[in-house]
Each structure stands twice: as structure tokens, then as C-alpha cells.
Amino acid sequence: MLNQVTISTFHTICHQLAERDLHLASVIRRYGYPPMWSRPNTFESLVHIILEQQVSLASALSVLNKLRERLTKITPKGVLELSDEELKACYFSRQKTAYVRYLAEAIINVNIDLKAFETMADDDVRAKLVSLKGIGNWTVDVYLMFVLQRADIFPAGDLAAVNAFKRLKGLPAAITREELIALAEQWRPNRSVATMILWHYYLSTPRK
Template identity: 65%
Template sequence: MPQQFNQSTYHSICNELGQMDADFAAVIQNHGYPPMWTRPNSFETLVHIILEQQVSLASALSALNKLRERIQEITPARILLLTDLELRECYFSRQKSAYVRYLAEAIISGQLSLEAFGQMENDEIRRELCALKGIGNWTVDVYLMFVLQHSDILPLGDLAIVNAIKRLKGLPKETAKEELKMVGEQWKPYRTVASMLLWHYYLSSPAPRAAKMKKG
């Protein structure tokens, strides 16, 4: 089983990262501890993460809330009853309508079991989720971090994380992701919590911008 973190260990891991990296110590000193962002292990959560691909978090939440208004409980069966027009009225693009239907069908057919993911390794979970159209590494990273609280994920498909590392470390805009990955090596085995600190820094910095998400 991958190492996990929880509410009781979260601040101590933040402190340990602050001891490893003076820049994180400054983030905690200047902005406090980051929230421990968590989400339930549910179909609705995965729909929400799919909605967050390539758009602002506010836009994704608006679509999710519109969907909730229409069907009350977001379940695979209820999603599959909606027409293209009804999903479009909930601000779903044509592609995202298809993606959530693929996901709903995979869960109903038994191809995918969210409960089973709690006992699986990262690579197994990634392989099963990425087999579905519309789900890529960024979506899986967010799921592993926010839902399963796996402690060592660095989502370099996330623009806010990439920009936060460059800003915090004073790196040029053209710095390649491979170099950023090497920077993150020093934060093992707590790269998820390091990412929480990076998001917190990004959102707390002057003139924060809405985080855009990379597809997948």
C-alpha cells in the first residue's frame, strides 16, 4: 500500500518539509498551513475532477452545481439518463459529456470499482483509470492526492503547480518539466503535501490567477 497522510499527520509533514526546504518554511511562516484539501471517494468526485480539466475551478464547480440541481444525486445511473442537450444545459462540453458517460458505464458494468482502489497501488489505479477515454495522468494525480491521500504525488500536469515551483524557486519561465521533476525529488516521500504547500503559495501570492488545468 502507498504511504498515506491524514489530518493528524498533515501539519507535522508540512513542518518536516519546512525543515527540508527553507522556501516551504517561508510559505508556512508567511501564509500559514495550507488547507488539507480532501474529497470523498465517489463517482461525483471523479465527475468533478473531469469537469476541472482545462477550465477554472469556479467554472467546474458551477457545472457540478447545475448538474446537482437537475438530478439531485450524481450517480452513474442518473447520468446515463440525461440527453446531450440536458448535459449541455449543465455546462458540459460535448467531450466531457462523453467522458462522464464512459465513466458511468465502466462503474455500472463492474469494469471499475472505486472501493477497490483503496487497497491498490498507484500504478494499478493509474492503469485502470487511464484506460477510460477522457481520463489521463492529471485526473489520476488529483484523485490519488485528494481522495486517497497518497503522500508522494507531484502533479506536473497542473499549471498552477508548475508556475508555483518556478516562482518559489526563482526559475526561468522556460524551465523544462524534467528539471522541475528533479527539484521535486528532494520532497520525497511527501510530494503530495509539498504540492498542497505549492498550491497554497500560488493562491496566497499577490494577484492570484484562476488555476487552469491540463487536459486529462
């Protein structure tokens, strides 16, 4: 059975994590529950996540909105019909133009089946997606968390989550990725919700 978060279980899981972790409890006490971030299981959602790679969320949304203006409905066929110049006019970089085209072709050729992902194990979804150029573990982590609502993902490559983790728990700046992953084990089987609490903390507090 897949381990997923739902609207009806989200706050209960937040409480369970707060009972086990005083730092997460302090975030909920001070700032309230985090949003349960979610997106539909569509080509557009995966394009959006690709656009968010290594840029601000606002910048990525600006590019996505330009593409929406151009296509109205963002589909694999519609993207492939646009020229490189048309995508550039939507603020796509050369790299992200290529990545989104690879994804569109994979969906049209049925090498990637987004609907099938809904019943596949996390590791199987990851294996299929990272086989595509331009999709790495961070992109898959966000897709699993936001789109498929999988409950036990810790995105170790997400700077906001990592920085919030370090600041909230007073961890040394030089702590390794492996050490952070090991520390996040305390939140199993609900590391996704713990990460959402970290993001909530990050977005609610001024950066130093």
C-alpha cells in the same frame, strides 16, 4: 503499506518539509498551513475532477452544481439517463459529456471499482483510470491526492503547481517538465503535501 496523508499527520509532514526546504518554510511562515484538500471516494468526485480539466475551479464547480440541481444525487445511472441536451443545459461540453458517460459506463459494468482503489497501489490505480477516454495523468494525480490521500504525488501537468514552483524558487520559465520532476524528488516521500504548499502559495499571492 500505502503511503497516505491523514489529518493527524498533515501538519507534522508540513514541518518536516519546511525543515528540509527553506522556500516551503517561508510559505508556511507567511501564510500558515495549507488546507488539506480532500474529497470523498465517489463517482461525483471523479466527475468534479473531470470538469476541472483545463478550466477554472469556479467554472467547474458551477457545472457540477447545475448537475446537482438536475439529479440531486450524482450517480452513474442518473448521468446515463440524461440526454446530451440535458447535460448541455448543465453547461457540459460535448467532450466532457462523453468523458463522464464513459466513466459512468465503466463503473456500472464494474470495469472500474472505486472502493477497490482504496487498497491498490498508485501505479495500479493510474493504469486502470487512464485506460478510460478523457482521463489522463493530471486527473489521476488529483484523484490520488484529494480522494485517496496518497502522500507522494507530484502533478507535473498542473499549471498552478508548476507556476508556483517556478516563482517560489526563482526557476527559469523555460525549465522542462523533466527538470521540475527531478527537482521535486527532494520532497519524497511527501510530494503531495509539498504540492499543497505550492498551491497555497499560488492562491495566497497575487499573480504577476
